[in-house]
Amino acid sequence: MTENKRIAADTLGMEAAEMRRLGYKLVDMVVERHLHRNHEPAIQIGQPQDLLAALGGELPEYPLDADESLELLAQVALAHQQHGDHPRYFARVPGPGSFAALLGEWLGVGFNTIAASWGGGSGPATLETVVTGWLAQLLRLPTHTEGVILSGGSIANLNAFMVARHETGTGVAYLTDQTHASLKRNLQHMGLPDSHIRILPSDADYRMDMHTLRAAIAGDRQAGLMPMMVVASAGTTNTGAVDPLVEIAALCREQGLWFHVDGAYGAPAALTAQGQRYLAGMELADSLVLDPHKWLFQPYDAGVCLITRPSALERCFAMYPEYLRDAQGQAQQVVNFGNRSLELTRRSRAVKLWMSLRTYGVARFREAIQYGIELAELAEKVLHEQPDVWEVVTPAQIGIICFALRHAEPGEHARRAQTLADSGFACLTSTQLRGREVLRLCTLNPLTTETDIRETLARLAAYPLPARIV
Ligand SMILES: Cc1ncc(COP(=O)(O)O)c(C=O)c1O
Incomplete structure (x- = not known):
């Protein structure tokens, strides 16, 4: 057994300078993503064979390049998911995490x-x-x-x-x-x-x-x-x-x-x-x-x-x-x-x-939560502006609103929601209320703007929907 002469920083031997370099790079990658997420898809679903081809391969017996691995993680593995903190992610329940957290x-x-x-x-x-x-x-x-x-x-x-x-x-x-x-x-x-x-x-x-x-x-x-x-x-x-x-x-x-x-x-x-x-x-x-x-x-x-x-x-x-x-x-x-x-x-x-x-501080949390409540109320107002197109099925209630097209064919709400998600612009889901298919927005993200709400509803109403936009 050899005596360790240096103070080792990493359990498995990474040098301290390299730990710092990769760590700072990671912080930069995350902050860049936060700055640009508005222009990235709200959701991205990959094909199993493509994801496996990019992320799989031989079990690495010897070191591979850590920079390359970080890029692969960010660009492929972590890019392909629902981005619950995207300003136009309205599906299920969003997860708008904050940086201090x-x-x-x-x-x-x-x-x-x-x-x-x-x-x-x-x-x-x-x-x-x-x-x-x-x-x-x-x-x-x-x-x-x-x-x-x-x-x-x-x-x-x-x-x-x-x-x-x-x-x-x-x-x-x-x-x-x-x-x-x-x-x-x-x-x-x-x-x-x-x-x-x-x-x-x-x-x-x-x-x-x-x-x-x-x-x-x-x-x-x-x-x-x-x-x-x-x-x-x-x-x-x-x-x-x-x-x-x-x-x-x-x-x-x-x-x-x-x-x-x-x-x-x-x-x-x-x-x-x-x-x-x-x-x-x-x-x-x-x-x-x-x-x-x-x-x-x-x-x-x-x-x-x-x-x-x-x-x-x-x-x-x-x-x-x-x-x-x-x-x-x-x-x-x-x-x-x-x-x-x-x-x-x-x-x-x-x-x-x-x-x-x-x-x-709690005051900032309170303000951000109130904003989410008001965003759903804004969506309700926008829907009421087009009574020939939309029906509000359940009113805005603490950040959720359900609505439907006046003249929808079976499955049409889910199809439109899917087309919008495929376009990358926004992501919302359909649900069923007493057997009736409706669309649903959950508006918890303090980064969502009035334009985001108006544009999402306009794109949902437009048919055929615009092709991929981001
Ligand atoms: C009201 C309610 N209860 C429970 C859950 C389950 O929570 P989790 O997905 O964190 O396990 C959810 C998830 O959306 C929810 O909306």
Whole structure:
């Protein structure tokens, strides 16, 4: 074994000067992309054989050129995706990450940050405690609220459901036909039989219907089943509708049920006065989920599970094996985040949130979220300007609007959305509301302009659509 004479910077031997050169180059590449993304396609889907030919090949036994690899990554692999931070990406739920959040993410990864135990990561654990506390405060949840930051809405909702079942015992969960599909999947994979997953028809505004909910709970009790939890949406993915949260909270209290709110995309709207009115009652939740990688300007991934019952997360997930005993701190306030979900070894997703909240301040977040709400309202106004062409199917609701062509053939909305996406100009999706195909815009990006909205709608209305434009 040879003695290392120099201080090695890189585990596998890259020289410090080369680390700096490539690192600075990478920063430049990312900033350039941010400067020019407006002129790049909002989405790009490749052909499997082309992508494999460019990115595959022989397993490299010996070094290949790192500059070339970075270029290949940027120009081919990372170019071929939905660009959720593009100003004209309106599909599904955009992900307009901010640069200060990216800095936090990079620094966290650069320090190989771990947020599993207090003994193994007291700094990152403190960041996560601070950030989940700040989020709870922003959403006006009780001061004793506790949280954990996971990979996204699907997993954060699963985490909350597991806690709910652990606290209340198993039973029937109530959802609507507008609840995000991953929530039903979560319940199924937790082992709930279909008879315990009650999908209720939503009302005319695609919200949970209180009469239907009451009747379902009463019917289940009569049939000898045990109602467990009501799953409300604070912004459905389809239309942005918010379930009647105050009424559901009261019913849950009266019936002794767990009140869960899925605010994966919509909850951050509560930072604004307009959103607060719309989301009234969300603060009464036993558990609440929000995705900072949607409307809190964070790069993927981050989904927060907040629980308002002290220590309920640990009651559900804590484990104390002998080989982790030294890592778990003894003091009263310490949190072992590996005891708040099924993740043990986990990176710190709090670094980026902490960094961006400090760098921009909440006022900037609030302003940017309000702008997203107003963009959907602007789209509604523009659609109303052409009543012969467009029908507004559901109004602008916290950044989402659904609309349809007056005279559309079956499949035409999806075809037009696809043609527009293929052109690279903008990306939006079609969806189905009670079997009717509609178009949908989700307008969360503070970089989107009025011209972007007007031009996207004009191009959608024009037929045949213009050929590829970027
Ligand atoms: C309301 C809602 N809940 C849950 C999810 C799932 O979140 P994720 O894709 O981060 O797992 C989404 C995703 O769009 C959503 O809109």
